[in-house]
Structures are given as C-alpha cells and as structure tokens.
Amino acid sequence: MNFKRLSILLIGLFCVLASHCCVSSDVRGLDKKLKAMEKSFPLPYHEALQANVKKCATEAVPCNFEQYSSFIETELRQRSIPLEIKYLPFALSKMNPNFREGDRRGYWSLPTVVGLRYGLVIDGENDQRLDLEASSRAALDYLAELNAKYHNWWLSILAFSNSANALHHAIMLSDEIPELWDFYEDELLPNTLVISNLIAYIYLGNEGQITFSEPIQPIAPTPKMQEPEIQPAIAEKNQNNDNQQVITPTQPVQKTQPDPSSKPKVTYYTVKRGDTLTKIAKQFHVTVNNLMKWNNLKNDKIYAGQKLIVKK
Numbered sequence: 001m002n003f004k005r006l007s008i009l010l011i012g013l014f015c016v017l018a019s020h021c022c023v024s025s026d027v028r029g030l031d032k033k034l035k036a037m038e039k040s041f042p043l044p045y046h047e048a049l050q051a052n053v054k055k056c057a058t059e060a061v062p063c064n065f066e067q068y069s070s071f072i073e074t075e076l077r078q079r080s081i082p083l084e085i086k087y088l089p090f091a092l093s094k095m096n097p098n099f100r101e102g103d104r105r106g107y108w109s110l111p112t113v114v115g116l117r118y119g120l121v122i123d124g125e126n127d128q129r130l131d132l133e134a135s136s137r138a139a140l141d142y143l144a145e146l147n148a149k150y151h152n153w154w155l156s157i158l159a160f161s162n163s164a165n166a167l168h169h170a171i172m173l174s175d176e177i178p179e180l181w182d183f184y185e186d187e188l189l190p191n192t193l194v195i196s197n198l199i200a201y202i203y204l205g206n207e208g209q210i211t212f213s214e215p216i217q218p219i220a221p222t223p224k225m226q227e228p229e230i231q232p233a234i235a236e237k238n239q240n241n242d243n244q245q246v247i248t249p250t251q252p253v254q255k256t257q258p259d260p261s262s263k264p265k266v267t268y269y270t271v272k273r274g275d276t277l278t279k280i281a282k283q284f285h286v287t288v289n290n291l292m293k294w295n296n297l298k299n300d301k302i303y304a305g306q307k308l309i310v311k312k
Helices: 002-037 048-058 065-078 083-093 112-117 132-150 153-161 164-172 180-185 193-207 277-284 288-294
Strands: 234-237 244-247 266-270 307-311
Touching: 002 048, 002 193, 048 193, 065 083, 065 132, 083 132, 083 153, 083 193, 112 132, 112 307, 132 153, 153 164, 153 193, 180 193, 266 277, 277 288, 277 307, 288 307
Parallel strands: none
Antiparallel strands: 234 244, 266 307
C-alpha cells in the first residue's frame, strides 16, 4: 500500500517537473528570440508576453499585408523610423479602420486634435483617420516629432498611444524615467497594453505567425440629413363660390446657408514658463474646459514648450 502511494507521488512530482521544464524552455526560447530580433530599439522580455503572444497569434488581423507592408516601409524609411513600427497599428487597433475608443479613432488610434494638427480632414462627412495612407503619413509625422523630443522610441510610442501630457505626468511621479515594463506593471499610463501588444506582433511578424483575414471597409461618418426646402401653399375655399384659390406666401422660404466666417479659427500657442491653463484661457478669452477638450488633456498640467490648440 505504501509502495503504491509512493509511486503515485513520484509520478505526480515527475509531471510537475516536466511541465516546469517545458515552461522554462518556452520562456528562454522567447527571450532569446526577442534579443536576436532587437535592431533599432530594445524588445525586453516579460512574463506577460507568453500569454499575449499566444492570444495575438489566434486573432486574425484584417489586412492586405503585402500591400500595406510595401507602402508603410517606404514611409518609415523616408522618416528614418524603425521598420518594426509598421506593427504599431496592429497593437493599437488590430488594423481595424473603424476602431474607436473615446476620442481616438482609426488604424492608428489618432485623437482628433492630432489628426487635425497634421492635416487630416475630420468633420461630419469625412474622417481621414479611417484612410490608411493619409492616417499613416500623419501618424508617422507625429511619431517622428515625438522622437525628436524624447530621443527614445519607446517613450515616443508611449506618448503617441497615450499623450505627451500623460507621459510627462507619469515621469514626474517617479524619481527617474521608469523602465519600460514598470509603466506596464505599475499602470502608470492609461494604455500600457501597447507595450505587450507591439512586442508580441513584432515577434509574430518576424516568425511569420500572424493570421490575416480580408481587410475591413471603413465606415464613413454619416452626414447630417438636410431638411427639404419647403414651399408652403394653402388651398382655401372661397366662401362666395365653389372655386379654390391657392394662397402662397408673399416672400419665398429661403434655405439658410452656413456662414463660412462662423467656423472657428485654430491658433497654436507655445506654453511659456509660468503659464497656467487659467492664464492662457483669460489671454484668449476662452474657457479652461475648452482648452482641455481641444488638446485632449486629462488634467490641468502643462509644461514649457508644449504646443496648445486654441480655437477662436
């Protein structure tokens, strides 16, 4: 009886050790492969990658990758941006043009203020964040500008996928710039999943393990329905005879045309040392709430050198 129990315990221990060895082997394998893939910026390993790589491998990405890859690599080289960045929209939106999260939209998850700043048309009838080529050029211009500021591709990616203000606040809370995975573990930013997603897709892309499906067609914004022009006419019966006469208004009903001058003008203001949102709002005769809305600010923290959009 004791021998039987001992055999069961030994078998169970063997299974646990074998499983542990397999997991350790997988970890070491992924860690080594990521180090071998490092070219323009680091791809540090983290245990969260194991599950995320498997998850991303099973989710089909809607993309004509051959056409996209050729186009985006040309744009990346023109701006001296690492080719690995071609997987950033995979990490942000799964290459879905209809992606929407708060004010962010499109392949590159661009906020409205960034899209407008880099020349995209965004109005009630058009949203070029849903256009792959136009949005990619705007996104890469923005990313190149961020890297000129941070001189660090990962910090630029975090500022891109959150906001420069959010990144600045996260760094200010720490004594020094946190390590990449510290942003993820300590949830220092609203979107830190971009770290795990991007590394996973870079790995899968290099291994040829991304599953692709048919591209998704962008859903254009629905234009507001215009009210039909009404020309009222009232048919009244003449009390003195059986004939009818039509009474029309003395002045025709005219359709009101929008006043082009009513469209707000956009001004860019560079924050100076000692500035506050309240001070800037008073200077331009606008509200603090509008300043925060126009610039996608989560709080009233601003810093010298920052560019703000002001609409008048």
